[in-house]
Amino acid sequence: MTEPLLLTPGPTPIQPDAQAALHKPMLGHMDPQVFELNARIQRNLRRMYGAAEGAFTALAAGTGSLGMEAGFANLLEPGDEIVVCTNGEFGERMAEMSERYGARVTRIYAEPGRAVDLEEVRAALASEPKLVAVVHGETSTGVINPAPEIARAAFGRTLVTVDAVTTAGMMEFCMDEWGVDYAYTGSQKCLSAPPGVAPIAVSARALEAVRARKTPVSLWYCDFEGMQAYWDRRQYHHTVPVQLHYALDAALQAALDEGLEARARRTITLNAAVAEALLPLGFSHFVENPRDRLPTVLALRLPAGLEDAPLRAALRERGISITGGLGATAGKIWRLGLMGEAARPEHYRRLFRELAVLLGARDLEERFEARLAGCALSH
Numbered sequence: 276m277t278e279p280l281l282l283t284p285g286p287t288p289i290q291p292d293a294q295a296a297l298h299k300p301m302l303g304h305m306d307p308q309v310f311e312l313n314a315r316i317q318r319n320l321r322r323m324y325g326a327a328e329g330a331f332t333a334l335a336a337g338t339g340s341l342g343m344e345a346g347f348a349n350l351l352e353p354g355d356e357i358v359v360c361t362n363g364e365f366g367e368r369m370a371e372m373s374e375r376y377g378a379r380v381t382r383i384y385a386e387p388g389r390a391v392d393l394e395e396v397r398a399a400l401a402s403e404p405k406l407v408a409v410v411h412g413e414t415s416t417g418v419i420n421p422a423p424e425i426a427r428a429a430f431g432r433t434l435v436t437v438d439a440v441t442t443a444g445m446m447e448f449c450m451d452e453w454g455v456d457y458a459y460t461g462s463q464k465c466l467s468a469p470p471g472v473a474p475i476a477v478s479a480r481a482l483e484a485v486r487a488r489k490t491p492v493s494l495w496y497c498d499f500e501g502m503q504a505y506w507d508r509r510q511y512h513h514t515v516p517v518q519l520h521y522a523l524d525a526a527l528q529a530a531l532d533e534g535l536e537a538r539a540r541r542t543i544t545l546n547a548a549v550a551e552a553l554l555p556l557g558f559s560h561f562v563e564n565p566r567d568r569l570p571t572v573l574a575l576r577l578p579a580g581l582e583d584a585p586l587r588a589a590l591r592e593r594g595i596s597i598t599g600g601l602g603a604t605a606g607k608i609w610r611l612g613l614m615g616e617a618a619r620p621e622h623y624r625r626l627f628r629e630l631a632v633l634l635g636a637r638d639l640e641e642r643f644e645a646r647l648a649g650c651a652l653s654h
């Protein structure tokens with residue numbers, strides 16, 4: 276059997292140490308060894324997010340969407356005002372969740388393929404809403420939004436939630452320095468652990484805002500104060516998925532050992548080489564402004580005449596999964612994942628070997644190798 280290869284924008288191939296950690300024997304969620312493991316995860320998450328000492332870090336027992344929902348559930352009360360930046364699927368998901376928690380939502384739109392406009396966000400912040408929310412890297416379109424600038428603009432007046440799912444652990448993320456109050460990701464994206472836990476970070480300011488609520492948090496499972504009882508005070512709250520903690524811990528440690536700057540370089544360099552190999556075949560960047568391109572998700576328009584579904588089906592028969600567009604971009608774009616373990620030259624070598632045959636494009640591999648040789652990234 277051909278080995279499956281995930282080049283999707285999540286999930287990503289599992290990091291080897293994380294895969295091995297899944298075989299550790301079961302321990303109870305109240306075992307002292309598990310509390311030690313949790314404490315290391317909390318310390319390492321603080322490093323990954325660039326969070327301050329007073330920030331609360333933890334894993335929510337669910338996927339990235341639970342991390343997203345936990346933020347709105349804790350930081351919004353019915354009637355609160357929120358500004359949500361929406362330029363794709365995940366920004367819209369944020370707006371929908373905020374509405375379900377009873378907030379009054381102002382959307383700042385940008386067309387898919389464009390970043391949200393900082394000046395428009397600044398203008399919306401003039402009314403001092405409770406919260407502003409932005410997706411740092413919009414996976415559905417391959418766009419990076421100006422999250423640090425938005426956080427700085429809101430600082431001191433409005434709390435800031437940043438979806439760091441496609442950035443934290445792979446790209447620079449400076450929660451404290453930028454003034455971010457809540458950030459989350461999913462274990463299966465940039466860290467390449469199995470799906471099922473959402474690493475979160477909550478600033479001291481945000482914890483203060485939760486304590487000052489007039490109404491209880493309606494999502495009991497992820498009430499930050501309940502999560503703190505378990506993670507900080509070692510009291511029972513709910514049974515955590517210990518095996519997933521082991522795996523996440525191993526993947527996170529490996530990411531920090533590699534170094535976050537080295538990981539960012541790896542994804543940026545590989546992104547450029549992959550694009551350079553494909554553009555001469557008639558692919559073109561979906562995100563027109565180079566400044567707005569997200570390094571961890573390369574979104575490319577397909578060449579005229581190339582049929583999306585049959586080609587991706589042929590690749591899947593050869594074990595390789597890549598992702599097409601969503602909604603309006605379905606059938607028109609490909610989204611190539613460059614998060615975590617997906618961002619390895621050998622994986623793209625394998626894709627290009629198959630694509631060269633399927634498309635009759637022999638020089639594809641040569642272009643890729645030539646570009647990689649020029650930037651000292653060969654494995």
Ligand SMILES: *Cc1c(COP(=O)(O)O)cnc(C)c1O
Nearest residue numbers: 285338339340365412414440461
């Ligand atoms: C994948 C993703 C999510 C949701 O994560 P799930 O693990 O699928 O629940 C949220 N935001 C962004 C930007 C994502 O890429």
